[in-house]
Amino acid sequence: MKPVVAVLQMDVKTGNVEANLAKAEELLQKAEKYKPDFVVLPEMWATGFAFDQLKDLSHSYLNLILKFLSDHAKKLNAYIIGGSLPEVSVRELYNTSFIFDPSGATIGKQRKMHPFPLTGESNYFSPGKEIKAIDTKFGKIGCLICFDLRFPELSLELAKKGVKILFYPAQWPTVREKHWNILLKARALENQIFVVGANRVGGHTLPHCGRSMLISPWGEKVEETSDKETVLVGELNLAKIDETRNKLPLHHDR
Numbered sequence: 001m002k003p004v005v006a007v008l009q010m011d012v013k014t015g016n017v018e019a020n021l022a023k024a025e026e027l028l029q030k031a032e033k034y035k036p037d038f039v040v041l042p043e044m045w046a047t048g049f050a051f052d053q054l055k056d057l058s059h060s061y062l063n064l065i066l067k068f069l070s071d072h073a074k075k076l077n078a079y080i081i082g083g084s085l086p087e088v089s090v091r092e093l094y095n096t097s098f099i100f101d102p103s104g105a106t107i108g109k110q111r112k113m114h115p116f117p118l119t120g121e122s123n124y125f126s127p128g129k130e131i132k133a134i135d136t137k138f139g140k141i142g143c144l145i146c147f148d149l150r151f152p153e154l155s156l157e158l159a160k161k162g163v164k165i166l167f168y169p170a171q172w173p174t175v176r177e178k179h180w181n182i183l184l185k186a187r188a189l190e191n192q193i194f195v196v197g198a199n200r201v202g203g204h205t206l207p208h209c210g211r212s213m214l215i216s217p218w219g220e221k222v223e224e225t226s227d228k229e230t231v232l233v234g235e236l237n238l239a240k241i242d243e244t245r246n247k248l249p250l251h252h253d254r
Contacts, residue, residue, distance in 0.1 A: 001239075003037035003138045003165075006078075007212040007232040009225055010041075011202030012171070014048030017061045021046065021068060027231050028072050034233045037138065039076060041083030042200040043112075043146045043169040044095065051124050054086040055093055062087065070104035077102045079136055083169040083198065084112065084145050092126040097143045097169060099134055108134040112145035113154060119206075121147075133161035138238065146170040149183050149197075152190060159191035159251075164238055166191070170199045174227075177209040189219035192244045192251070194236045201227055217244040 008027040013019040024041065031039055046065050047057045065085055073080045080100045087096035087109075095112035111128025115121035131154055133140040142158035142165075149168050158166060166187065172180045180197065188195040194217060201210040210227040214234040223234030245251060 001138050002235045002237050004034060004233065004235050005038045005040070005165075005196055005214060006031040006034055006036035007196065007198045007214075007225070008039065008041045008045075009199060009201055009210050009212045009228075009230050009232060010045060011229055012042065012045055012048045012200050015050035015053050015057070016048075017046050017057060017065070020048075021065070023229075024068075027229070028076070030231045031233070032076055034231075036076065036078050036233065038079045038081065038141075038165070038196075039072075040081040040167050040169060040196060040198040042198050043084045043171045044086070045083040045169075045200065046085055049119065049121070049171070051120060054124065055088055058086040058088045058093070066098060066106070069098065070100055070106070073100040073102055074104040079141075081141075081143055081167045081169065081198075087111070093124055094128065095121070095125050095145060096128075097145060099141075099143065101136070107136075108132055110143045110145070112148060114147045114151060116147040131158055133158055133163050139164040141165045141167065143167045143169070146172060149180075149187065152187065155187045155191050159193055163193060164241055165194045165196060165236060167196045167198065170197060171208055172199045173203075174207045174209040177211060180209065180211060184213060184215050185219045188215040188217060190250075192217040192248070193241060194222075194238070201229055217241050
């Protein structure tokens, strides 16, 4: 199987849900012509890290945003990995990715395990407690969020659960662009799976590098984009997973 993946690489207007929804709508319309099987958005794409507003924005907008993603999953007949959104649960705030199937149903969600301390995330967000593999017609997928990329044990656990494609929605800054490039390749190489990095662009005090990319199980870039708003589209030949593992049987030798 060769699913087509579309990454929506967009600027994010902090605290302005309406503007971010409009931008996502524009990019989704561009993605539609490629007939993607998977669509993925960046981390916190709808609200940005408007820390003091996040609980209020979640209460006011979360259901609207989830309906927006569900409707587009049905319209595109695609799985949507909804980047991440602020989710309030029992008075705790989480950085959560919601995943939708082509019928528009929510088939899973993943909370960020490691809120990033250097920007103050850990002062606002509670960490997720578990990681999950999610079934699709193309096999199991997983989703980890931004700073989680630096913790290889998470991706290894998902690989052990049978994940074939691992998505990383992010707001990764330009100052650490080289790390983004290296770590995405490393997670693909060490687990021999496909890795999809979905980053944002823009930002004022902290520019973000974009450079969303699709990485093969051999650690090669299938597709990569620039530092501009765009839709990155590429095809993942899932047969490459078994081909790579037969060539270099890491899972057998571990």
